[in-house]
Structures are given as C-alpha cells and as structure tokens.
Amino acid sequence: MVLVPGGEFTMASDRSMLAGEERPAHRVAVGSFAIGRHEVTFTDYARFATATGRPIPGDQGWGRGDRPVINVSWHDAQAYVEWLSRVTGKRYRLPTEAEWEYAAQPVPRASIGGDTSWLGTGPTASIAAATGMADKAPRSAVSRPIRSVCTIPRAM
Numbered sequence: 001m002v003l004v005p006g007g008e009f010t011m012a013s014d015r016s017m018l019a020g021e022e023r024p025a026h027r028v029a030v031g032s033f034a035i036g037r038h039e040v041t042f043t044d045y046a047r048f049a050t051a052t053g054r055p056i057p058g059d060q061g062w063g064r065g066d067r068p069v070i071n072v073s074w075h076d077a078q079a080y081v082e083w084l085s086r087v088t089g090k091r092y093r094l095p096t097e098a099e100w101e102y103a104a105q106p107v108p109r110a111s112i113g114g115d116t117s118w119l120g121t122g123p124t125a126s127i128a129a130a131t132g133m134a135d136k137a138p139r140s141a142v143s144r145p146i147r148s149v150c151t152i153p154r155a156m
Contacts, residue, residue, distance in 0.1 A: 006032040009102050030102045035095055039068035040080065048080050051087075066145035 011028040042056075042064035049056045057071035072080075074094075081092040095103065 001034040002037050003032060003034050004099075004103050006030050007102070009105050011098060011101055028098045028102070030096075030098050033095065033099050035099070035103050040077075041066050042069050045069040045072065045080065048083050052079070052083060054079070063145075 006029070008027055008029045010025050012023055012025050014023055014025045042059065043066060046056050046064075048054070054076070057069060057076075059067070059070065062070070077094055081094055084090075085092045
C-alpha cells in the first residue's frame with residue numbers, strides 16, 4: 001500500500017462519445033488515501049478463491065500468475081477485500097470511483113512532493129501514456145505480468 005496525497009482533479013469528460021454518466025467534466029476533491037501499489041494478481045485472487053470456495057475467473061488465454069486478475073465483478077472484488085481484511089487483521093476497502101480515477105491521472109512527477117512511487121502503476125491508458133508504456137505495446141496487446149511493467153517491488 002502507498003499513500004496517495006489528496007488533491008483536486010477533473011473527473012469525467014465533456015467528450016460526446018462518453019456515456020451520459022461520464023459527463024459533464026467537473027472538479028472533484030479527494031482526501032489522502034492508501035491504495036495498492038499493484039493490481040491484484042491471479043495468484044493473489046486464487047488464494048482468496050481457494051479459501052472461500054469461489055471459482056477462479058478465466059484469463060481469456062492471456063495467462064495467470066503475476067498478471068492482473070480479470071473477469072471479476074464489483075461484488076467479487078468487495079468479497080476479496082473483506083476476506084483480505086479478515087485474514088490480515090488490517091482494514092482494506094475498494095477505492096471510490098473518484099479515488100480510482102485520481103490515482104490513475106497522468107501527473108507530472110516533479111509537481112508532487114514526497115513518495116511518487118504510486119504514479120504510473122494503475123490500469124488505464126492515461127497511466128500508460130504518463131509512464132511511457134503507451135508506445136511499447138499496441139492497443140491489442142494482452143496483459144503483462146506486473147513485474148515486467150513496473151520495477152517497484154510487490155507490496156504483498
């Protein structure tokens with residue numbers, strides 16, 4: 001987990017191709033919060049699925065292991081963080097939509113003081129652009145193991 005300093009950002013967009021709930025663009029303030037340094041991997045999720053009797057989601061042929069888990073619902077993710085909280089004795093929760101979007105914003109690293117290791121580790125294309133990864137894989141590329149994309153050591 002890493003601490004993301006609070007701040008303001010523009011959430012949503014005025015682009016006409018987005019769904020109505022994604023418009024209009026508006027300023028949102030978020031307080032400081034902690035978020036996982038990396039996405040939950042298939043390996044992480046398999047521990048939960050095995051312990052709780054849930055099915056392990058399909059990987060669409062992309063591979064498992066240290067790749068980010070896919071094909072889980074919000075309810076599955078909520079059950080995962082509740083289970084993780086129970087087994088670790090620490091409190092985990094899903095980020096709010098605003099926190100998730102804020103953490104994924106491309107921000108100039110020089111404009112933020114303190115720990116900026118959380119920048120560039122999220123799942124969106126904007127992060128790929130911010131970290132220089134956008135030009136290293138075509139849009140049709142499959143997922144990659146977390147360690148092959150990010151040099152920051154795993155937190156879990």
